[in-house]
Amino acid sequence: MLTGIPSKEDILAAAGIIKEKAHRTPLLSSSAINSMFGCTILFKCENFQKAGAFKFRGAYYSLKSLSPSELQKGVTTHSSGNHAAALALSAKLSNSKAYIVMPETAPKIKKDAVRTYGAEIFFCQPNLKSRIEKVEEVIAQTGATLIHPYDNYTVIAGQATCALEIFEEVKDADYIIAPVGGGGLLSGTCLSAKYFSPSVKVIGAEPKGADDAYRSIRDGYIHPSVNPKTICDGLLTQLCDKTFEIIKNNAERIITCSDDSVIESMRLIWERMKIIVEPSAAITLAAIMENQILFEGKRVVCILSGGNVDLNRLPWNS
Amino acid sequence: MLTGIPSKEDILAAAGIIKEKAHRTPLLSSSAINSMFGCTILFKCENFQKAGAFKFRGAYYSLKSLSPSELQKGVTTHSSGNHAAALALSAKLSNSKAYIVMPETAPKIKKDAVRTYGAEIFFCQPNLKSRIEKVEEVIAQTGATLIHPYDNYTVIAGQATCALEIFEEVKDADYIIAPVGGGGLLSGTCLSAKYFSPSVKVIGAEPKGADDAYRSIRDGYIHPSVNPKTICDGLLTQLCDKTFEIIKNNAERIITCSDDSVIESMRLIWERMKIIVEPSAAITLAAIMENQILFEGKRVVCILSGGNVDLNRLPWNS
Known part of the structure; x- marks a missing residue:
């Protein structure tokens, strides 16, 4: 990274x-x-x-920048949009796993997109506090690496x-x-x-x-x-x-x-x-x-x- | 032709x-x-x-196959669809004129498409007999060449x-x-x-x-x-x-x-x-x-x- x-x-x-x-x-x-x-x-x-x-660029490059042991533990993010789908697909293509935190209220079409790429969804309340807490919980549980959609120089390079x-x-x-x-x-x-x-x-x-x-x-x-x-x-x-x-x-x-x-x-x-x-x-x-x-x-x-x-x-x- | x-x-x-x-x-x-x-x-x-x-191919080639005097008199067809728009655009690009016969009941979007390309619209009743009569009237009035959407080997070659x-x-x-x-x-x-x-x-x-x-x-x-x-x-x-x-x-x-x-x-x-x-x-x-x-x-x-x-x-x- x-x-x-x-x-x-x-x-x-x-x-x-x-x-x-x-x-x-x-x-x-x-x-x-x-x-x-x-x-x-x-x-x-x-x-x-x-x-x-375009989100696939940063997401895929982030996956490719992980160590083998990080890859094995997977990646996570809180997003219900294009970054989530891109990260899910990138994880799939890299033989890793994606844990996506999204609000229960997210549109079905977005949940389906993420599931199609084989990611696991964790639901939170539709507010930033709940999202962040849920991501921390996922990281504690799985050891996954957080791939933020833009607060990340590797993603920006992508x-x-x-x-x-x-x-x-x-x-x-x-x-x-x-x-x-x-x-x-x-x-x-x-x-x-x-x-x-x-x-x-x-x-x-x-x-x-x-x-x-x-x-x-x-x-x-x-x-x-x-x-x-x-x-x-x-x-x-x-x-x-x-x-x-x-x-x-x-x-x-x-x-x-x-x-x-x-x-x-x-x-x-x-x-x-x-x-x-x-x-x-x-x-x-x-x-x-x-x-x-x-x-x-x-x-x-x-x-x-x-x-x-x-x-x-x-x-x-x- | x-x-x-x-x-x-x-x-x-x-x-x-x-x-x-x-x-x-x-x-x-x-x-x-x-x-x-x-x-x-x-x-x-x-x-x-x-x-x-794809209609542009046959329509444009038809225009390009006309003699200078035919080009000056223009082209006509009875159609409210893609062939009409293609013929209108082809006539415009060939410095010719297109007279399009379409039923009064044609959707506004199709009339607009044809008008956008500078063609003149002649309205007929929404049946084949009225269409053909109106085209004959247009040809008698203007001397335009009929470009049929498919019953035409030049169009087929296009x-x-x-x-x-x-x-x-x-x-x-x-x-x-x-x-x-x-x-x-x-x-x-x-x-x-x-x-x-x-x-x-x-x-x-x-x-x-x-x-x-x-x-x-x-x-x-x-x-x-x-x-x-x-x-x-x-x-x-x-x-x-x-x-x-x-x-x-x-x-x-x-x-x-x-x-x-x-x-x-x-x-x-x-x-x-x-x-x-x-x-x-x-x-x-x-x-x-x-x-x-x-x-x-x-x-x-x-x-x-x-x-x-x-x-x-x-x-x-x-």
């Missing part, structure tokens, strides 16, 4: 390991969307990644490989936009930009109803995420010290977007590109939609972070 | 023209779907084609370029499955298989509730499509003499599928592959789903013919 901010070599090492099992996801574009917004947009399709989100792949193919981007929740993907993107494409400006896209990262960067200290209200269910969490430091020193800015723009962007991507992305991914296009003059005539990469959506509950049908 | 069954050279010529504007669509696969069905499936993603369906692309990349397929409605795509697929990959078996997939092609091939004469009942809105039409002859002489068989299997397949493709396909495309996977023993251990190409779906009306929400 890495104990400091990942270096250029750390990210290259992560990429060498991750490519064993991860998809090298394509960069797609839509001429219709480009002409709508007056810029050239390249979409990095992490919705096509294993387990449907997420950085997404932007590394982008910069191997795209040499002249003006901007790269990543969603920001806990900041793992955005931190990794900042680091890869710094090492591999220093002229590109890195932007974080965040829901207005969960704008703690925006306020944290503005004010110079971490604001907690209190009662976030957004359909971007992957962006509810707050920065940690590690991600705050990297983002503060390397990101150009955080752009906040309304849920209405997110829904409009999501629908546009579905209709025009015929690909399925989740709200937390579509927010990168929403950032352009709400700031068209800033991006006019530019080349912009949007990281479509994931595609895990409950098809029975689409935002335009509710 | 071609006056006989397209030859190998005709299809290669069509491919040379079509590649100017059409996307070379990717072949995707899903290890989860492969292990579910015990075979290796390659999906040819014509849902990513211009205007969202549709054949889809399978040509497949066989350039896939050398060892056992089966290729194409949906069958009027038979344009299936005919083109048969011809490309014959010329470029003679060992592959070509299968048509058709809804049980619109199984006129199945009955036509079985009985040796064309059955009309009477009151078809299926969610595959692109597969309601019947074979014509041209497509019947090609399919009869070259296809291995027609497999019919229930709408329930189509919906299940469609949802599986959306959830597992994160791509949007319409029911008429998902039927190719439904054919495997309903005949798993036949395809066990085989390499199968499924042509995902299109991705135009009304996102407000998904089959699993109704």
